[in-house]
Amino acid sequence: MLQSCQLVDDKAQAQTSQVIDVVTARQSKPxxxxxxxxxxxxxxxxxxxxxxxxxxxxxxxxxxxxxxxxxxxxxxxxxxxxxxxxxxxxxxxxxxxxxxxxxxxxxxxxxxxxxxxxxxxxxxxxxxxxxxxxxxxxxxxxxxxxxxxxxxxxxxxxxxxxxxxxxxxxxxxxxxxxxxxxxxxxxxxxxxxxxVVGEQFKVPKSLDGYQPLGGEPHPLADGQFAEFPAKWTGNGSRLAQPHFHDWYETVKVNYGVxxxxxxxxxxxxxxxxxxxxxxxxxxxxxxxxxxxxxxxxxxxxxxxxxxxxxxxxxxxxxxxxxxxxxxxxxxxxxxxxxxxxxxxxxxxxxxxxxxxxxxxxxxxxxxxxxxxxxxxxxxxxxxxxxxxxxxxxxxxxxxxxxxxxxxxxxxxxxxxxxxxxxxxxxxxxxxxxxxxxxxxxxxxxxxxxxxxxxxxxxxxxxxxxxxxxxxxxxxxxxxxxxxxxxxxxxxxxxxxxxxxxxxxxSAQDVFASGVYLLINDMLDTPAKASLDTIVAFTRFTEQAVALVVSNFSTSQGAAVTLNEENYLATIWQLPDGVYSLRDQLTPVSASQYLLTIEQGRASLDLTLEPLQSVVLTLARTPIFSAQHNNNKAQ
Missing domain, CATH: 3.20.20.80 (Glycosidases)
Structure with missing residues (x-):
């Protein structure tokens, strides 16, 4: 079982407050x-x-x-x-x-x-x-x-x-x-x-030349409305003649206050x-x-x-x-x-x-x-x-x-x-x-x-x-x-x-009931200031992992590197290996994204265009295992 409040490493303990695990069972997301x-x-x-x-x-x-x-x-x-x-x-x-x-x-x-x-x-x-x-x-x-x-x-x-x-x-x-x-x-x-006891309601004084119906004649558009005694106006005005910006077309309901x-x-x-x-x-x-x-x-x-x-x-x-x-x-x-x-x-x-x-x-x-x-x-x-x-x-x-x-x-x-x-x-x-x-x-x-x-x-x-x-x-x-x-x-x-x-x-289980964790502080870019326009987080369950990265800049692309040690792999419960990521926002991803877990260290490179987002999901089985990589090295 994933237990977001029982992470064992020091960094996990320090960031526990960032992990929001608000459900214990699957729920729908309207x-x-x-x-x-x-x-x-x-x-x-x-x-x-x-x-x-x-x-x-x-x-x-x-x-x-x-x-x-x-x-x-x-x-x-x-x-x-x-x-x-x-x-x-x-x-x-x-x-x-x-x-x-x-x-x-x-x-x-x-x-x-x-x-x-x-x-x-x-x-x-x-x-x-x-x-x-x-x-x-x-x-x-x-x-x-x-x-x-x-x-x-x-x-x-x-x-x-x-x-x-x-x-x-x-x-x-x-x-x-x-x-x-x-x-x-x-x-x-x-x-x-x-x-408003004893007072007749008065239509508000119009502002900026306002006329009902744009000034078109109407038999009832005479600046008068019969209401005696006047009632409090919907936004709480107690005046017999509310202000034009009050909710003068309505009256407030009394709930015993x-x-x-x-x-x-x-x-x-x-x-x-x-x-x-x-x-x-x-x-x-x-x-x-x-x-x-x-x-x-x-x-x-x-x-x-x-x-x-x-x-x-x-x-x-x-x-x-x-x-x-x-x-x-x-x-x-x-x-x-x-x-x-x-x-x-x-x-x-x-x-x-x-x-x-x-x-x-x-x-x-x-x-x-x-x-x-x-x-x-x-x-x-x-x-x-x-x-x-x-x-x-x-x-x-x-x-x-x-x-x-x-x-x-x-x-x-x-x-x-x-x-x-x-x-x-x-x-x-x-x-x-x-x-x-x-x-x-x-x-x-x-x-x-x-x-x-x-x-x-x-x-x-x-x-x-x-x-x-x-x-x-x-x-x-x-x-x-x-x-x-x-x-x-x-x-x-x-x-x-x-x-x-x-x-x-958004209705998939990983987004409807998954754990949330901010990962902005695990990213690096050539220009640190650009992280102010990057929003990055992960959502995960026992069955799935998703990474969401969005670039809010209207003019600047962003090269983003995820490079952190012994935290994400632990909470995702991913063994060492190379994992293929699919961007769920595109039918066929134009780019291939690979997440590498090596000795518990997670790394990933992304390039985002202005206003681009990626929603990357992965299966929990790596395309290359750590043993496969070791054999190749030998």
Missing amino acids: VVYQMFTRLYGNKQTANIAWGTRDQNGVGKFDDIDTHALNSIKQLGVTHVWYTGVLHHDVIADYTEFGISLDDPDVVKGRAGSPYAIKDYYNVNPDLAINPANRLAEFETLIARTHQHGMKVVIDIVPNHVARNYQSVSKPDGISDFGEHDDTSVEYAKHNNFYY RPDGSYDFPRLPAELAEQDVRMHAEFWAKQQGLPDSWYKFRDIAYYWLDKGVDGFRYDMAEMVPVEFWSFLNSAIKMKNPDAFILAEVYNPKLYRPYIQLGKMDYLYDKVGFYDTLKGLMQGKQTSQALFDVFEDVADIESHMLHFLENHDEQRIASPEFAGNAQSGKPAMVVSALIGQAPTMVYFGQEVGEAGAETAGFGQPSRTSIFDYIGVPAHQRFMNHGAFDGGQSTESERQLLAFYRTLLPL
Whole structure:
């Protein structure tokens, strides 16, 4: 058995802290594909700023057909996160379907923010061929996704809802958020919202000449929105007139946190951090009179689990108390033990409480890993800084989801990030292979989408989530619904091939459950400074060994020598001999790599082009044994 914490030589003992062996049994490694559902199947390319549905087009559930799902599956995807599915505020008129009009003064963009949920018990009518049948169309997509061997994840936005929340689809016995609130007080335990007592809500003063819908006339775009008394805004503003940069389109949900920050619910005993979800569920079952909002979100989660949804991504989870997450996640896991739970948490001090007490499966590794990896890509950080932040979460590494793009972050190919999608390749190799955490990709990332369109609300560099828009690189791949790359450029096709090779590779046992060890300090180059742009590590199990080396320099190649004594051969448990290494990123390696173990000393020579990575794997049987070499010498 490989025992990473029982290495016997002195160097091994000194570097034990660098070895992360976080699993004792084989486990899967999810690959999550975040699809912005409204944009994914859109075939129209007009891309008019503030364009309407008819002008700029909108994708439908039905566009995500067998061809689309097959193409996603080829990326090694295990979970599809359908973003923007729930019914949120939109400007389009759906009154004939019993849906009230939404006010542009409290809607961001023409298509609306997917994080201003208006009805938790139905889906966005924009996404349906027949809006009256929209829920059934989504249920069909859930079944279709399952038929392709992938699971379905949707958002739950626990911290806030749209200012005009009104469910037209809620089941019998379910009340709307705020329906039974006592609006004469700022706070009450069972109120769903907080109130600015006695004051009327006022639309924020616009900045930089902003006008709803780009200034297009609309019967409700009058600078007014009727809300009395005013509610606290989603990001916590307690003003009746929030700032323009506040989340003014939303209102904050009350979980029993008093305005002074004290809690109106039982705290979790510290020992529950070591207990499983069953013990958490039993703890909460004994509690009486929990805040009403807790039960409302539990009912929402149950509703979607019953529809076949396999898990949830929680928006801004850190703004909601950890006790609620213990309550909700244990309830979810008791209903579906395999449910996938991912949370957006940016405060590193909350990582361990939200994993251990809140029972989150995975958190964004944004503030540490993503931010440092982005800095390395931009020449502002070093490889050592990346290793440092990775070590900071060593004990919870398998829970920290890695990504390079999502709907909140700049596209790699945008000038504000790297300016070239190819610059993302070494970062993607490191992100996907360095640890046991899931990997996430954002739709269009795999073909180098740049997010350069001016859609309306907000600025380019991120593909707009607020407006109707086309996504050019993705649309070229989509090829009028064939999803075969028929209009893609050669560069886009090569990038897609890279992703289709890398992401399935990340699920191999050696990367899903292998031991990790940094080997940068075992390398040498003609120019020592170039190691700042080299990331090198090994992953290994009893059955396999892999070496990953990535060159982040956009202009400089690197000659790299691995030359160390009596350490790697010991922990890899390799006898003396010569081993053939295969680069898993190329179908047929252009270069032959040979690893020599001689008297316990490991040596290997590599030459990397700018932005090149190699993922070298070897069998544990040498092509030449030490005895063979000795015989030749005689």
